[in-house]
Structure formats: structure tokens, C-alpha cells
Amino acid sequence: MASVSVSNTLTQGFAKLDELDPVLSSYLQAEHVRQSNTLSLVASSGGTDASVLAASAATIVNVTAEGYPGARYHSGCQYVDKVEALAIERAKTLFGASYANVQPHCASAANHIVMHAVLQPGDVILGMNLDEGGHLTHGAKVNVSGQLYTSYQYGLDAQERIDFAQVERLALAHRPKLIVCGTTSYSRHIDFKEFRRIADLVGAYLLADVTHIAGLVAAGEHESPVPYVDFTTMCTFKQLFGPRGGLILMGESMNKLAPDNKTPLYRAIQKSVFPTMQGSPATSIIAAKARIFDHLQSAEFKALAQRIKANATTLSNSLKAMGYDLVTGGTDNHIVLFRLPEHLPGYAVQQALDDCQIMVNKNRVPGDVRSPMIASGIRLGSNTVSLRNMGQYEMEQCAEMIHSIISSVQCVNDKEYELDPALRARVIENVESICRDFPLPYAK
Numbered sequence: 261m262a263s264v265s266v267s268n269t270l271t272q273g274f275a276k277l278d279e280l281d282p283v284l285s286s287y288l289q290a291e292h293v294r295q296s297n298t299l300s301l302v303a304s305s306g307g308t309d310a311s312v313l314a315a316s317a318a319t320i321v322n323v324t325a326e327g328y329p330g331a332r333y334h335s336g337c338q339y340v341d342k343v344e345a346l347a348i349e350r351a352k353t354l355f356g357a358s359y360a361n362v363q364p365h366c367a368s369a370a371n372h373i374v375m376h377a378v379l380q381p382g383d384v385i386l387g388m389n390l391d392e393g394g395h396l397t398h399g400a401k402v403n404v405s406g407q408l409y410t411s412y413q414y415g416l417d418a419q420e421r422i423d424f425a426q427v428e429r430l431a432l433a434h435r436p437k438l439i440v441c442g443t444t445s446y447s448r449h450i451d452f453k454e455f456r457r458i459a460d461l462v463g464a465y466l467l468a469d470v471t472h473i474a475g476l477v478a479a480g481e482h483e484s485p486v487p488y489v490d491f492t493t494m495c496t497f498k499q500l501f502g503p504r505g506g507l508i509l510m511g512e513s514m515n516k517l518a519p520d521n522k523t524p525l526y527r528a529i530q531k532s533v534f535p536t537m538q539g540s541p542a543t544s545i546i547a548a549k550a551r552i553f554d555h556l557q558s559a560e561f562k563a564l565a566q567r568i569k570a571n572a573t574t575l576s577n578s579l580k581a582m583g584y585d586l587v588t589g590g591t592d593n594h595i596v597l598f599r600l601p602e603h604l605p606g607y608a609v610q611q612a613l614d615d616c617q618i619m620v621n622k623n624r625v626p627g628d629v630r631s632p633m634i635a636s637g638i639r640l641g642s643n644t645v646s647l648r649n650m651g652q653y654e655m656e657q658c659a660e661m662i663h664s665i666i667s668s669v670q671c672v673n674d675k676e677y678e679l680d681p682a683l684r685a686r687v688i689e690n691v692e693s694i695c696r697d698f699p700l701p702y703a704k
């Protein structure tokens with residue numbers, strides 16, 4: 261047999277891309293430089309290392325592999341089977357789960373797959389309001405989850421914590437078949453046991469979408485939902501620092517019955533993934549998932565998860581000390597959400613920070629009067645800066661830079677702003693110096 265190497269294909273690939281498609285190649289190169297030279301405080305951002313990128317680009321991508329390990333509709337799947345089985349075993353070990361499906365293409369797909377497995381169109385679901393921290397796929401009216409199913413939504417209480425009294429009231433009033441918990445902009449611990457108690461009151465299935473806190477859960481830095489809920493979903497590219505993809509887990513719930521009272525839940529999920537909602541799995545992405553699920557079990561990742569929490573706490577404390585109004589008053593995870601001074605629209609402030617190479621999200625805050633596109637708050641997250649090994653000093657620097665911009669920016673309207681060019685130049689110099697000292701993992 262000829263000697264071939266998968267790593268040659270990668271090195272050759274980039275040379276060929278430069279040669280055959282210089283325009284596309286220049287965009288990819290510029291994006292690489294942009295990531296290296298900016299401070300990403302976007303709460304959903306992650307960061308892949310070279311081993312994850314290599315696995316996602318491997319030639320295993322060429323295999324069509326409808327079905328599951330040992331039961332495919334195509335030939336040539338012997339190594340795909342090994343890779344998928346490895347990813348499944350590692351996911352189960354990592355999260356202490358009894359069942360894992362590594363085929364969903366993203367977290368949104370994972371949520372739709374779970375819903376399709378246990379619901380009929382028109383069935384009632386109860387999820388968190390988009391405006392108060394939920395996700396589109398948790399029953400928002402603009403999403404298929406809010407269009408196909410009859411969706412009721414809960415939110416936050418006066419302390420800006422998940423309003424469990426409201427969850428219980430809505431559950432008792434509307435008897436949902438599925439309750440969804442999990443958030444996108446909630447900076448506090450989520451009490452999955454309390455959600456279970458309420459789900460049991462009305463015999464509802466319970467889905468935890470832990471996308472945002474998946475890394476903390478994997479590292480034991482946030483309580484795991486797996487023992488309490490029926491389904492746990494997540495994407496693999498935010499706090500898991502893996503490839504673009506989704507994951508569905510089950511604990512002992514895998515043997516509970518689906519609504520037909522005959523099919524165990526795990527079979528209902530297998531079928532809902534393939535053939536109902538997806539075709540051939542993304543084989544190279546599953547390889548990259550296997551890679552990251554191994555890394556996530558390391559002491560190095562445990563330390564990263566702890567740094568993520570410590571850095572968010574430093575950001576939160578620094579901003580509070582500068583007088584900012586933090587939603588919920590602080591953070592238990594990687595997220596810091598704060599209100600801007602009333603006259604400043606979120607969109608324009610996000611743009612001003614962006615032009616200083618600091619990436620954040622405008623975000624609605626409880627009681628917000630501005631539209632979701634403009635918003636009145638800023639959401640920060642500590643995943644990527646922690647991956648770059650930044651610590652307390654750098655977080656204090658971030659808070660100070662953000663404060664210097666917010667306190668001098670002049671907003672012309674919701675989208676346009678003016679900022680002193682000297683201040684902008686000073687901030688960029690500082691950002692680039694920090695970025696040089698703390699390179700992204702693939703830039704080392």
C-alpha cells in the first residue's frame with residue numbers, strides 16, 4: 261500500500277488554498293489575525309486548539325455514514341464507526357451520562373430533535389423567555405419551537421433570578437408535556453433539582469440546554485443536570501472549545517418511556533436524530549468532538565474552568581466598584597450582564613468597543629425599553645480570555661478599558677457614536693499588548 265499521511269493533506273491544503281484561491285485565503289488569514297489581536301469578551305465565544313482543527317479537517321469527512329456505529333446504510337464505515345464510538349464513550353464518561361448522541365449538527369438541532377421525539381404539533385411546552393435569558397429554540401414565537409408547539413414562557417423574579425414560583429404556576433395552569441431550562445444570558449447557578457420537582461408535579465419531560473455552561477458542568481464547576489433531567493443538550497463550540505456541533509445526553513432517563521408508552525426514550529432520540537431530522541452525520545466534526553471530549557477530562561481543563569469563573573468574578577467586581585448596575589448583582593459562572601447608563605444604547609456602545617478591538621454583546625436587560633437589536637445592556641463572558649491564560653490583572657484592565665470608553669463615548673443615535681481618537685488609540689495599544697502576551701492556543 262502506498263504510504264499516505266493525513267497530516268500532509270492539511271499542510272498541502274493551505275498551500276493550495278493560497279495558490280488557487282488567494283481571495284478566500286486572504287479573508288481566512290485576516291480573520292485569524294483579527295482573532296489574535298482582539299479581546300473577545302463575547303459570552304458565547306470559545307476557541308479551538310490545533311488538534312481540534314486538524315480532526316475537523318481530516319479526510320474522514322469524505323465518508324457518507326447514515327445510521328449508527330455497527331448499523332450503517334453505507335460501506336466503508338469501519339473507521340467512522342470507531343471514531344463515533346470513541347466520541348460517544350468519551351462524552352458519557354465526561355458527563356457521567358448513560359447515553360450520548362454525538363450526531364446533532366448544533367444545539368438548536370439537538371433541541372428540535374428532543375422536542376420532535378416527545379411532542380406532537382400543538383403540544384404544550386414551557387421554556388424561558390428570550391428577553392430574560394432563554395434561547396430562541398426554547399419556544400420563542402420567531403422560532404419553529406414556538407410555532408409548532410403551544411409555548412408558554414417564564415422569566416425572572418424581582419431579584420432577577422429564575423422565577424420558580426412563576427414556573428410552577430404556569431406548569432400547573434398549562435400542564436406542559438415538556439419543560440425547557442437553560443439560558444443564554446443568566447449569570448447565576450441553575451437549580452435543576454427544582455425544575456425536576458416542578459416537572460414531576462405535572463408529569464412533564466424535562467430538557468436542560470446547558471450550552472452556555474457546558475464547560476463548567478464538564479469540569480464539575482456547575483452542578484450537572486444529567487441526574488435530574490430527561491435530556492441534556494448543548495453545542496460543542498462555545499464553552500467546550502470544540503468544533504461546531506451539538507450533543508444530546510441522558511442519564512437513567514434513557515429507559516423511561518416515550519409518550520407512546522412503548523418506546524424507551526433513548527430509542528426515540530436515536531430515531532429522531534436519524535432518519536427523522538438529519539441524514540449523514542458530520543464525520544470529521546464527530547472526530548473533533550472525540551478529541552475535545554478527551555481534553556475536557558484533563559486537569560488542565562479543570563483549571564481553565566476555575567479560571568473562567570474567577571475571571572468573571574473579577575470583571576463583575578471591578579465593574580460594580582465603578583458603579584455599574586449588574587443584573588442579579590453578580591455572577592456564579594462566566595457571564596457578566598450589566599445595564600448601561602440610561603442615555604447609552606447598547607448597539608452603539610458595542611460598536612465603540614468593537615472599534616477598540618474589544619468584542620462584547622449588546623443584550624437586553626430585565627425591563628428593557630429598547631428593541632432587541634439596540635438593547636440597554638452589555639453581556640460579557642470570560643471563556644476566551646481565560647483560554648488565553650489571562651488572569652485577575654488583565655480582567656481589571658478589561659474593566660477599566662470598557663469603563664473608559666463607556667464614560668466618554670457620545671452616541672449620535674442608537675447606532676452611531678463619537679469617541680476621542682486619542683482614547684481609541686490608547687485602548688487599542690493596550691489591547692494589542694495584552695493579546696501579544698496571551699496568544700490564542702493555535703498562535704503559540
Ligand SMILES: *Cc1c(COP(=O)(O)O)cnc(C)c1O
Pocket residue numbers: 304365366367368369394395397442443444469470471472495496505506
Ligand atoms: C448558542 C445557544 C444555542 C444555539 O446553539 P447552536 O449550536 O448555534 O445551534 C442553543 N441554546 C443555547 C442556550 C445557546 O446559548
